Amino acid sequence: MSGGHTHGHGLFVHGHSRLHRLAPHCKVAGAIAFVFAVVATPREAFWAYGVYAGLIVALTLSARVPLATLARRLTVETPFLIFAIALPLLARGERIDVAGMSLSIEGLWAAWNILVKATLGTATMMLLVSTTPITSILRGLQRLRVPSVIVAIGGFMIRYADVIASEMRRMKVGRQSRGYEPRVFWQARALASSAGTLFIRSYERGERVHLAMMSRGYEGAMPELTDVEASSTDWMVAFLVPAMAAVVCAGAWL
Amino acid sequence: MSILQVRDVAYAYPDGLQALYGVNLTVSRGERVALLGPNGAGKTTLALHLNGVLEAGAGSVHVGGLKLNRANLKEIRRRVAIVFQDPDDQLFMPTVREDVAFGPANLGIRGAELEARIHEALAAVGMTEHAHRPPHHLSYGQRRRVAVATVLAMRPQILVMDEPTSNLDPAAKRELADILQGLDLTMLMVTHDMPYALEMCERAVVMNRGMITADGPTREIMADEALMRANRLELPYGFDPSFSR
Numbered sequence: 001m002s003g004g005h006t007h008g009h010g011l012f013v014h015g016h017s018r019l020h021r022l023a024p025h026c027k028v029a030g031a032i033a034f035v036f037a038v039v040a041t042p043r044e045a046f047w048a049y050g051v052y053a054g055l056i057v058a059l060t061l062s063a064r065v066p067l068a069t070l071a072r073r074l075t076v077e078t079p080f081l082i083f084a085i086a087l088p089l090l091a092r093g094e095r096i097d098v099a100g101m102s103l104s105i106e107g108l109w110a111a112w113n114i115l116v117k118a119t120l121g122t123a124t125m126m127l128l129v130s131t132t133p134i135t136s137i138l139r140g141l142q143r144l145r146v147p148s149v150i151v152a153i154g155g156f157m158i159r160y161a162d163v164i165a166s167e168m169r170r171m172k173v174g175r176q177s178r179g180y181e182p183r184v185f186w187q188a189r190a191l192a193s194s195a196g197t198l199f200i201r202s203y204e205r206g207e208r209v210h211l212a213m214m215s216r217g218y219e220g221a222m223p224e225l226t227d228v229e230a231s232s233t234d235w236m237v238a239f240l241v242p243a244m245a246a247v248v249c250a251g252a253w254l
Numbered sequence: 255m256s257i258l259q260v261r262d263v264a265y266a267y268p269d270g271l272q273a274l275y276g277v278n279l280t281v282s283r284g285e286r287v288a289l290l291g292p293n294g295a296g297k298t299t300l301a302l303h304l305n306g307v308l309e310a311g312a313g314s315v316h317v318g319g320l321k322l323n324r325a326n327l328k329e330i331r332r333r334v335a336i337v338f339q340d341p342d343d344q345l346f347m348p349t350v351r352e353d354v355a356f357g358p359a360n361l362g363i364r365g366a367e368l369e370a371r372i373h374e375a376l377a378a379v380g381m382t383e384h385a386h387r388p389p390h391h392l393s394y395g396q397r398r399r400v401a402v403a404t405v406l407a408m409r410p411q412i413l414v415m416d417e418p419t420s421n422l423d424p425a426a427k428r429e430l431a432d433i434l435q436g437l438d439l440t441m442l443m444v445t446h447d448m449p450y451a452l453e454m455c456e457r458a459v460v461m462n463r464g465m466i467t468a469d470g471p472t473r474e475i476m477a478d479e480a481l482m483r484a485n486r487l488e489l490p491y492g493f494d495p496s497f498s499r
Contacts, residue, residue, distance in 0.1 A: 135348040155348050162390045163342050208343040211307050215336045216357035217328055223359030
């Protein structure tokens with residue numbers, strides 16, 4: 001939800017491909033299965049990761065999601081990778097000199113392992129959210145028997161992200177219109193104090209939403225409103241690629 | 255025949271602030287009542303008592319002859335629907351359709367009957383084609399209408415609205431008025447919008463400092479300058495309540 005009105009479409013890339021039309025719970029299950037296969041693959045099997053990357057690229061192309069879009073979205077994992085990059089420098093054990101730096105061999109393996117698995121996992125999930133509207137994903141999760149509290153929290157987060165973001169924008173405009181326009185760094189101070197106010201406002205909104213829910217007969221359990229149906233073909237299509245990944249994974253262990 | 259009876263309802267908020275000092279109000283079936291009064295008069299607090307969201311410290315509420323208590327809270331909440339002031343508080347589900355389904359689903363309705371309720375409620379407010387959109391994609395006026403639909407889907411007997419015209423532009427106000435006029439429901443409308451109250455409600459109840467201070471035909475109450483001033487009420491500049499179309 002960065003800047004301006006995202007209009008809630010968020011990460012969804014509009015389309016009508018087979019992947020777009022697949023029942024959401026099949027897609028979610030398929031994506032998770034694929035990630036499991038990736039994670040279970042031994043880190044030494046470089047070829048296997050090549051095949052996984054190829055599968056993701058092929059799926060992305062078939063869904064007509066621009067590869068550049070997917071690549072750009074992969075940048076969300078950057079903060080997590082900093083830790084991985086530090087590993088070869090920090091880990092103990094046998095060392096190797098690369099370009100004048102002494103690196104731990106075990107650390108290099110660990111960094112590669114994290115880097116490749118995190119990247120493939122993120123790419124899989126990005127492909128999922130690029131081809132599935134967020135509300136369908138929620139319904140899919142509900143259908144997959146994810147605890148309704150978790151689904152409800154996800155739903156509220158998505159529903160109110162925009163509301164809270166616009167409240168934040170209004171507070172910023174309020175600061176600016178009273179002549180508070182510091183440079184980026186000092187903005188942090190105002191932001192910190194606004195965060196408190198924002199928290200209270202959100203908390204109060206939460207109370208009002210709860211009142212509205214009770215008024216309509218809420219008694220502690222979200223009603224299940226699942227209306228997504230999947231054919232056996234849907235399941236087969238959804239597990240086609242994860243099945244290939246499972247074969248690759250098994251092959252890598254042999 | 256009275257559908258709503260409020261007897262000697264008193265309420266103090268948990269922080270000790272006394273909001274209602276013995277309120278008495280009877281509303282007949284099919285009546286449209288405007289609840290007028292300055293900020294802090296206790297209007298919203300009273301509204302929240304009508305379906306048991308707030309529990310009266312003293313007194314009683316009857317809806318359609320049924321006394322409000324814990325045992326029949328669910329039935330009372332089906333009968334009395336509240337539309338809150340901020341539609342963002344009312345619309346909390348990912349899509350319009352799911353939000354409209356929330357109330358009836360809590361009543362245990364599923365399947366074709368649920369679909370029929372959703373369709374009926376959205377059609378009543380003219381929002382059928384937006385069923386699958388998330389609420390935050392809608393304009394403020396549309397969100398207000400969906401908020402009305404979410405409670406209509408419960409087929410209530412009484413519709414309680416907290417400032418239904420706040421933040422609406424004149425055209426959206428007109429659209430909402432047309433929708434509300436078309437509903438065959440008993441209505442209680444908390445509002446600061448005098449022309450709207452006069453147009454929509456034949457009867458007005460004035461609250462001030464947690465008590466009901468006047469109750470009568472809307473036009474007469476608005477024409478009583480002393481009464482209006484005593485209750486911090488004002489008519490918009492140039493507005494003449496004796497004027498009628």
